[in-house]
Amino acid sequence: MDRPARGCAGSLAAGLVGGPAALLAWAPHARVRVTGGFEQQHRDLSVLYVDLPLVALGGALVPAAAWALGLRLLGRPWAAALVAVAALGVGVWGLTSWWTPYERPEFTG
Numbered sequence: 001m002d003r004p005a006r007g008c009a010g011s012l013a014a015g016l017v018g019g020p021a022a023l024l025a026w027a028p029h030a031r032v033r034v035t036g037g038f039e040q041q042h043r044d045l046s047v048l049y050v051d052l053p054l055v056a057l058g059g060a061l062v063p064a065a066a067w068a069l070g071l072r073l074l075g076r077p078w079a080a081a082l083v084a085v086a087a088l089g090v091g092v093w094g095l096t097s098w099w100t101p102y103e104r105p106e107f108t109g
Helices: 003-035 046-074 077-098
Strands: none
Touching: 003 046, 003 077, 046 077
16 A cells, blocks of 8 residues: 555544544533433533534544644654554543533522
């Protein structure tokens, strides 16, 4: 496989793995917003049309960009794959530690 084809295949594979991985890490945090929590008082479907596309896009683009950058700088496909996996891991960690949906206090009605 020549170099351009290897770069395209790696970027595509990183994007196809990164998007679903980010969504699977994000989904448990968004579950409360979609189902509404206790007595469905906190139902907020904006997570489906705002956050869902952004998480999927970021999850697909971050590892793909890391793969392309790693392949360009390092020149080895296995090293670029390690860079892409590390970027995906850091991205998922950042997503799960930073993103928390807004929860209105219970006592405000």
